[in-house]
Amino acid sequence: MTLLYFLTLFPLVPALGMLLVRGDRARDAVGLIGSGIIMAVTVVVAVMFFGTGPQSFEVAPGTSHVLSIISSVIDVILCAVILYNAYKYRNALTTVLGIVQLVGSLAFAAMTLPAAEAVIATPLYLDYMSVIMVLAVGIVGSLICVYALGYMKDFQAHDEHEAALRGQTAPDRRPQFLALMFLFLSAMFVIVTSDNLEWLFCGWEITTVCSFLMIGYTRTPEAIKNAFTQIILNMLGGIAFLIGLMYLHVNGMPLTISGMIELSGAGTAQSALLVMPVILLSLAALTKAAQMPFHTWLLGAMVAPTPTSALLHSSTMVKAGVFLMVKLSPLYAIYPVTGFMVTSVGAITFLLAALMAISQSNAKRVLAYSTISNLGLISACLGVGAPEAVWAAIFLILFHTVAKSLLFLCVGTAEHHIGSRNIEDMDGMFSRMPHLTRLMMLGIMGMFVAPFGMLVSKWGALVAFAQTGNVLMIMVLAFGSAATFYFWGKWLAKLSGVDPTAQNVEVNVHKTEWMALNTIAALLILCCVAFPVISSGLVSPYLAMVFGRVPYVIGKDAMYLMVVIVAFIAVVLLTSFRVSNKPHVNVYLSGVGTDNYRHFRGSMGHEVKAEKRNWYSEDALGEKRIGPAGSVVCCSIILFALLCCAWIGPERLAMSAPSVLRGKYFEGSGVVGIFIGTVAFALLAPLVGGLIDGVDRKLSARMQGRVGPRLLQPFYDVAKLLRKAPASVNTMDDTYMACALIFTVVGGGIFVSGSNTLLCAFMVTLAAIFVVLASASTQSPFAQVGADRELLQVMSYEPAVLLMSVGLYLATDSFDSIAVTGQSAPIIAYSAPIFLALLAVLTIKLRKSPFDLSYSHHAHQEIVQGVATEMSGGTLAKMTLMHWCETVLFLMWVGMFFVWDNPVSWLVALVVMAATYFVEVLIDNTFARSTWRSCFKLGWGVALVFGLLNLMPILVDVFI
């Protein structure tokens, strides 16, 4: 109890210290000691929590009353601050809203403060969710404060330099800035530990005003404009919150979260009335979590110094919004209209923000859209109100907090040292800022690559949606994930480029910055590795407490496998581990290259540099095009939900959500089984794959009226490649390629051992990422164009592959491939449309296609071979082997649709696999080539249409 007070109030001490002390050294000392103590106290709170378990804290009525008065006074002061700024900058709308809020706050205070019964006996609590948030805020938030100490020195120096050029002086507002950051932490602690909604609201408003002041830090016209956008949107949410509180009070309902949940179970006329406050509080949470149509404030917040963005995006502010929704999530299942609003707004935001992120080249803007998109996914999960979905949401919150703060801090440091936050300028960063870039790559991988936590959470979301039969959400997730893959992947590829001519520019990064960056990176790996423990120690108990049952989303063995793989990737990326000591050769530039960094002798005799830019598709995915449409749709959804509450009687809205909970079996074959499967696959797949390749070349030759090569030609080719003299354009590409091969083989092993097909699909994607890294790390424009094509290709086929797993799940109630052998009919009987979609993308994946600069060995001869351009000898052999393994694996996916509990079915499956491959060869040799854009449209089109077609029955199922 005392500790809780201390935790909440202590950050005010360094905040005050910042205002009082002068000089960099003193500030550093105050910041470091303050942050250190906050972190220590957070850890102590967590440790003590594990001793006592979840508890509520009683506060003496007198004290509680005084605290309520204080929080009301703070609310009024905050309104005064807003009104002062609104007056100072002559902002009419803010003034109006400020006055409304001031009147509201005063009225609410007048209502509650005199009433003795309004004093809540246990206004504070600490449960599993609070502890997760306390740890996130305390540790990550404090580290961001530490980072800010160094960052703001550079920032101020830059400002003073600019001002000196104009003949002015730059005012030093750093004390206020740093003080605000600590105040922010204090407010967050209030939010996550207050059961009393009145106090929570006070913390809520403090964060709003703090971020208003921080966004406006530079006082440039743009900063001021964006600060006002933020305050206006968040005040709308704040006013909704306030109205919700008044509604609760007027109707005699408890002003606590726990009270609301208790009441909702009563099933009385009064409990039905809860729907209104729940929807108002959710609306407030959606504004805070920057969901469409309120997302613009978070984009605008990018003008602030980077620590602000890091703080707002990762551990605080937006997380306050989703935290409130986590708390309300049990109610969403009871009041479906509220769940509908939250899920739909979240889902639309998730998909559209991910698409808009593709069109952005500004690193901070990409990060902003990815935050909005992730928060959308979190909201969508929470709106479902089932423990599986909430499990996924909590992990999304956790991993997003850590990975995103790391990324923001990295971008901030990079900006000060390379002078740009444009992703295009991050060419060769791998050599210019070696350590920072590796941390950044780790952060990006943490955001989207299997099996880092983020992807595991998405998996959880997919399972939850499949279990609750939420078809539209499955589709949104499949496509949103593919878009996410693309925009992260192309950034990752850009970073990985090795530039041998580069100067190392990271030598003068501040020590405090390194301290924060390294600690957060370590935290990220720790979270991924300790993820099974976090799940069983914190998240599952929380869900058991709130929902009364523990969700079962991922088999234990799959979890352990993921932990091993994360550790493996971290080792490859972060250590100076090299398998390559090959002689160095320069990249291929058509015989006219002049160095190893894209310079060549142009036709006019002078040196020219080849440039390669990313693909943005601004015309189709630009924010001007998608943003307004999304806002309109989300606005309508919110209005619809509000009108429902107003027009339809509350008692009719309080019914449980229509959902069919499906069975769940995620047993797989265990780690031992997967290991045996992997070994078997590693031995057999290359043999079978090579043979298939030989038959393929022979068949293709026959179709063209040729004799063709020997049947075993592919094996001769690989044997030859292994005998070539070793050489490499950089030290990384062979390592990356080896990883890709390993991941493909493990993916195949997972499938043949009868384990989880989702995990299998993710391993294939992971392998694709490493192929992209291998080719993007070279400075060859050919290879990098190939890497782009590879990413586009993955984006095209990814949704259909995810839907394949969902099709399996619908037919067998399991994601395990072994489940088909227990069925009385082949799953093609249930999932024919999805099967067709898979066939369509198989052509894209395995055969010649407009993506053929990616690594298919069917790539057009005579054209330089894209991804493989710089690979030679053993590296190229690895890629060929990987391609064979993938061919075998993809054909097995096809075969899976035709296996049931009859032994004969295996033969049927074999015949179908052979027929499928023959058709693919035929298509390849007879059809004219199309453009990659049309292929991309085909990939997404068939997945969307056939996927929906296939999944529709479940949607209807619910109502029958």
Added chain:
Amino acid sequence: MDHKMSRSPWVIHYDGSSCNGCDIEVLASLTPLFDAERFGVVNTGNPKHADIFLVTGSVNAQNLPVVRQIYNQMLELKCVVACGICACSGGVFRDAYNVIGGVDRAIPVDVYAPGCAVRPETVIDAIVEACGILDQKEAVMRAGGDPLTVGGAATWDGGVELGEGGFVAAGAGADDAPAGTSAAGDAPAAAKEGE
């Protein structure tokens, strides 16, 4: 003898300064009528992948460094085939002011395939011949020897390099030894300016 190398001859094709007659015939050897893929021939278009370098046309000042750079970016074991009489000796253009001569003025040539234009059968024959040299090179290398003692490199005079006042014959100095030692195209000094 081990035939691992000769079973998978991947080629790269470069046009020096030909009339394109030989280029058409080189590509014709890959078409259904002649079907060089029977022998495993794949046209890779990439020196990092290829084992056999098919050069058509003569060498001049513009393409001398290009030919050398492509050759140097090919990894051992590798072979060079001069396709057509221009590539062999300069052909009818050998006295032209800008023509230096055949491909062996730039890089060591292992197989000369004459003809104007070279016939596809000759090209395939030359590739098969080059395959034999690849196998010999491999045998030498596996025995611990230097692959450059086999084929055209063994007797190559170093070709020419671009001097101040025009082309000069490369001397027999150590710097001008062809194509490095064993691996990864350590450029001969003559080709350095092309890198």
